[in-house]
Amino acid sequence: MIKxxxxxxxxxxxxxxxxxxxxxxxNIFLIVRAGEMGLAILAGLLGVGLLVLYSVDVxxxxxxxxxxxxxxxxxxxxxxxxKIIGSKVLTALIQGFIILVFFSAVLILxxxxxxxxxxxxxxxxxxxxxxxxxxxxxxxxxxxxxxLVQFVMTIYTSITVRKSVLSNIKYKGVISFAIFIAIxxxxxQIYAGVDHLFNFSQINGVASPAELLQVLLPPMxxxxxxxxxxILVSGYLLEKKINL
Amino acid sequence: xKAVVELNNVSKTYFKKVALNxxxxxxxxxxxxxxxxxxxxxxxxxxxIVAGLHKHTSGSVLVDDQPISxxxxxxxxxxxxxxxxxxxxxxxxxxQYFRDMYQDFSIAKAxxxxxxxxxxxxxxxxELSTGLNGRLKVALAVSRAAPVYLFDEPLNGLDPISRKIxxxxxxxxxxxxxxxxxxxHLVSELEPILDRAILLKDGSVALNEGAEEIRIQKGKSVxxxxxxxxxx
Numbered sequence: 001m002i003k004x005x006x007x008x009x010x011x012x013x014x015x016x017x018x019x020x021x022x023x024x025x026x027n028i029f030l031i032v033r034a035g036e037m038g039l040a041i042l043a044g045l046l047g048v049g050l051l052v053l054y055s056v057d058v059x060x061x062x063x064x065x066x067x068x069x070x071x072x073x074x075x076x077x078x079x080x081x082x083k084i085i086g087s088k089v090l091t092a093l094i095q096g097f098i099i100l101v102f103f104s105a106v107l108i109l110x111x112x113x114x115x116x117x118x119x120x121x122x123x124x125x126x127x128x129x130x131x132x133x134x135x136x137x138x139x140x141x142x143x144x145x146x147x148l149v150q151f152v153m154t155i156y157t158s159i160t161v162r163k164s165v166l167s168n169i170k171y172k173g174v175i176s177f178a179i180f181i182a183i184x185x186x187x188x189q190i191y192a193g194v195d196h197l198f199n200f201s202q203i204n205g206v207a208s209p210a211e212l213l214q215v216l217l218p219p220m221x222x223x224x225x226x227x228x229x230x231i232l233v234s235g236y237l238l239e240k241k242i243n244l
Numbered sequence: 245x246k247a248v249v250e251l252n253n254v255s256k257t258y259f260k261k262v263a264l265n266x267x268x269x270x271x272x273x274x275x276x277x278x279x280x281x282x283x284x285x286x287x288x289x290x291x292x293i294v295a296g297l298h299k300h301t302s303g304s305v306l307v308d309d310q311p312i313s314x315x316x317x318x319x320x321x322x323x324x325x326x327x328x329x330x331x332x333x334x335x336x337x338x339x340q341y342f343r344d345m346y347q348d349f350s351i352a353k354a355x356x357x358x359x360x361x362x363x364x365x366x367x368x369x370x371e372l373s374t375g376l377n378g379r380l381k382v383a384l385a386v387s388r389a390a391p392v393y394l395f396d397e398p399l400n401g402l403d404p405i406s407r408k409i410x411x412x413x414x415x416x417x418x419x420x421x422x423x424x425x426x427x428x429h430l431v432s433e434l435e436p437i438l439d440r441a442i443l444l445k446d447g448s449v450a451l452n453e454g455a456e457e458i459r460i461q462k463g464k465s466v467x468x469x470x471x472x473x474x475x476x
Contacts, residue, residue, distance in 0.1 A: 003344045011332065072328040075297060077345040078318035164299075168258055239314065244297045 004079060004087035008061065009094065015057065016098070019050070023106060031110065039110045046106060050099050051148075058092045058152050066163050071244060081238025085156065085231050092152060096145035104137045135209035143216040143223075150223040153230035154183045160234040164241035187226055194222045247272050248391050248423045249294055254303035256289050256447075263289040264300070265447040271423040273391065276415070276437055278455070279427040280470055281444035287427035288325070290444070291394045294425075295322035308391060318347070323385040325397035327377055331370035335363055335380060346388055354387035361409060375406035382410045386417040393417060395426045399433055407433055431467040441466045443473050 023046060030038030062085075065071035074084055108130060128136075162176035169175065198218045207215065247270035256264040264286045271277055279287045292298040293305055296312045307316040329338055335358065343351045358365055361379040363372075372380060382398060395414055399407045407430075415437040418424045428434045441458060443451040450473050455466055462469065 007341060007344075010337075011330070014332075069324065069326040069328045070330055072297065072322075072324055072326075073330055073341070076295060076317060076322055078314050079345075080314040083314075170259065241299055242297075243299060244292070 001079070001083050001087045001090070004074070004077075004084065005091050005094070008087065008091040012057070012095065015053075019053065020102070023102075027106065027110065031113065036114055039114050042110065043107055046103060050103060051144075054096060054099055055148060055152070058095065058149075059155050061091065062088050062156050063159055066159055066244065075238075075242070075244055080235065081240075081242070082231065082235030084238060085160075085234045088156070089149060089153065089227060089231060092149050093145065096141075096149065100138070100141040100145065103141070104134060107137070108133070132209060136212065139209060139212050139216060143220050146220050146223040146227075150187070150226045150230075151184075153227050153234070154180060154187065157183060157230045157234050160237045160242075163243060164237040167241075167243040190226065191219060191222060194218050248308055249425075250304075250306040251290070251294075252304045252306075254290075254293065254300050254305055256286075256293065256298065257301050262447050264293075266303070267447070267449060269442065269449065269452065271392070271425060273423050274418075274420045275439040276418045276424045276426065278431070278434055278438040278441045278466065279425055279444065280429065280431055280434075280441055280466075281427075281450075282429055282474060285444040286447040287444055288396055289447075291322060291396050291425070291427060294392070295320050295394055297322070319390050320392045320394065321385050321388045321390045322394045323381050323396060323398060325400050327369075329369045329377070329380070331368065333369050334365070335367050335369065335372075336365035338369065338380070338384065339365070342384055342387070348389040349384075350387050350389065354383055357383040357387065357413075374401045375403050378402045378406055378410060382413050386413050389421075391422050393422055393424045395424070397428055398426060399428055399430050411437060431470045432465075435466045438466065441469070443470060445473065 026045070027042055030042045032038075034041060065074050079087075158176045158180035161179055162172050166172035166175055195218075249269075249271040251267050251269045254264055254267045255262065267286075267290065279290065281287055289298060293300050293312070294307065296314070296317050299312075305312050307319050310316050310319075333341070339351055339354050339358075342349045342354070355365070357363075358380075361376075361383055363376055363380055363383070369377070369380070378398065378401070382395070385393065385395065393414075398410050398414065402410060411433065414424060414426060418437075426434060426438075435455065438455045440454050441451065442449060451469070458464060458466055458469055464472075
């Protein structure tokens with residue numbers, strides 16, 4: 001599986017390089033032109049941009065392999081369906097963490113450049129320590145990445161269903177889309193159930209990183225469990241029913 | 245000799261179209277099989293089933309007594325007719341990829357073949373011509389040491405020189421320890437290396453005979469017989 005992940009990541013180095021260069025240029029332009037305001041604009045744009053890029057790239061990573069002939073490179077190898085889908089998910093997680101580190105580093109560096117190094121950082125009108133800032137960003141982004149990967153797995157599962165059990169059926173695209181909607185409806189109900197069970201919204205005021213983690217831990221664990229279920233289903237279909 | 249690939253009553257349907265209809269075939273080691281027939285006769289479907297890329301609708305398929313799974317993929321070399329190699333990879337990276345994915349892949353043999361086939365390891369796959377891409381695909385396939393080799397239309401779209409090179413490489417890959425199955429509709433090009441000819445017609449086996457028997461007993465070449473079967 002490590003070898004599969006290695007080649008997945010290798011295919012992305014150009015994209016990573018392009019993101020770093022584009023961020024650097026946008027950073028220089030915005031901070032020179034707009035100063036403190038530029039920092040806020042960049043943080044917003046970079047956050048949304050990275051999120052969109054990440055989502056699109058992670059979905060493409062699987063759909064390209066399963067829908068085009070280059071997928072034979074992966075599916076002809078003596079790796080089980082579980083390993084193949086597992087490697088995609090782990091690659092998505094690694095990619096997410098790289099982006100997370102990159103995003104945090106850009107924000108910290110920019111803050112240091114604009115405000116100087118004081119051991120603290122401006123975050124939503126609060127002066128907080130770098131450690132606290134990293135804790136907030138890490139918790140929020142880890143939760144976000146886990147949720148995103150879980151959502152991506154619903155897409156992966158729908159694609160796998162289309163190329164396996166539905167491959168000989170007319171309107172397979174429409175049916176797999178309906179399955180995708182149904183899966184997401186069910187997962188939304190599960191999240192709502194978990195939310196109800198742990199009664200999240202009991203913290204008043206600004207949550208500390210520990211409180212934030214306490215709030216976000218149940219949905220993070222739910223996302224992880226759902227990912228495991230989707231990996232098992234997709235892996236089984238890849239192993240037993242696939243028609244490439 | 246015991247068959248290394250056994251297909252028993254194998255059928256495959258797409259929607260209402262029957263791609264393979266109750267096929268029963270055995271492939272033994274030590275022979276080169278020609279899987280012949282026009283486009284749409286079921287050659288590629290049959291190969292993809294053995295390679296584990298397609299699931300058959302009914303019947304059973306065994307490779308070295310094992311049903312098709314990720315384990316059987318370690319015993320099967322499949323060279324698709326399509327350009328399936330990652331276009332952004334350099335040739336040398338493709339070799340490393342094969343070394344990492346297949347235990348039976350010899351990077352030394354593949355590197356030696358690159359030179360012989362005038363392939364530059366530093367070139368990207370996307371920069372290769374159809375002929376060079378075909379040569380690379382065959383070089384990768386024959387650099388593995390598996391009991392089953394499947395070559396799907398290996399001569400398609402190749403210039404005469406590349407065709408000769410590819411045909412020779414396939415013949416050299418064949419040995420007592422493997423079964424080589426080559427699909428093609430370019431019968432005359434392939435005929436000199438075939439031990440057995442299997443003609444598929446509309447998803448069924450129309451003929452399964454030794455190439456030598458066809459020539460001696462029927463007094464015809466495989467190509468002449470091919471024309472006879474598909475003209476009728």
